[in-house]
Amino acid sequence: MVECLPPSRAELRRDIIKAAARRLFVEHGFHATGIALIAKESGVAVQQLYRDFPSKEDIIAAIVEADCKRFADLATLDKALAAKNRDGIINWLTTATCREDEESDRLFLEIAAEASRNQRVSTIFSDVRKMMSENISRAFAGLTGSDTVRKEHGLLAEAFMIVSVGSVCTRTLHGGGGNLASNKLIDCLISGLGR
Numbered sequence: 741m742v743e744c745l746p747p748s749r750a751e752l753r754r755d756i757i758k759a760a761a762r763r764l765f766v767e768h769g770f771h772a773t774g775i776a777l778i779a780k781e782s783g784v785a786v787q788q789l790y791r792d793f794p795s796k797e798d799i800i801a802a803i804v805e806a807d808c809k810r811f812a813d814l815a816t817l818d819k820a821l822a823a824k825n826r827d828g829i830i831n832w833l834t835t836a837t838c839r840e841d842e843e844s845d846r847l848f849l850e851i852a853a854e855a856s857r858n859q860r861v862s863t864i865f866s867d868v869r870k871m872m873s874e875n876i877s878r879a880f881a882g883l884t885g886s887d888t889v890r891k892e893h894g895l896l897a898e899a900f901m902i903v904s905v906g907s908v909c910t911r912t913l914h915g916g917g918g919n920l921a922s923n924k925l926i927d928c929l930i931s932g933l934g935r
Contacts, residue, residue: 750792753784753788753792754792754793754802756782756783756784757778757782757784757789757792757793757799758799758802758803758806759782760778760781760782761773761778761781761782761796761799761800761803762803762843762847763781763843764777764778764781765800765803765847765850765851766843766846766847766850769850770796770800770850770851770853770854770861771854773796774796775789775790775796778796778799795860797858797860797861797864800851800854800861800864801864803847804851804864804865804868807844807847808868808871808872811844812871812872812875813832814875816828816832817829817832817875817878817879820832820882821878821879821882824882824885826882826883829879829882829883830883830930832879833876833879833900833926833930834926834930842911842912845908845911845912846912848908849908849909849912851864851865852865869901872901873894873897873898873901874889874897876896876897876900876901877889877893877894877896877897878893879897880892880893880896880897880900881893883930896929896932899929900926900929903922903925903926903929904922904926906922907922910922
């Protein structure tokens, strides 16, 4: 049995900073949220905040990393692939990558907008996109019974991500409405593999 140690004071402080920054980025946007505002909202002194996160981009990177671990749930995908559990793979595809979360959706769009202007955020965004593409490709390979990711699995992953991102945009900008259509498209992508 693996014993989990409680988080250190530094880890707890960084979590508080990330949570405050997340709320502020969603509420005010990346540009309107300065380090001083994050420090005030989190209750952490500006100097300490800079020791934990030298820039806003470092905070974004930490938030994105935490969200990826939480949403991607790669342990579940790995387990389903190892067991060749088709239903488990489908469940991972439809839940881990298509989860509705209004705050996360708004933050995703804010980060995407910043990625178009800021090279560092663009690199973070690209790294996450690449990681998700690789894992969605692995899931599609697993649905075909293959341990090898082929070009067609990558193309399916690309289509899957386009639908997922479009769904996030539609939900955020128009208050939903596109979920039925995006769920149908995702089901078609999965069904096309002989469900």
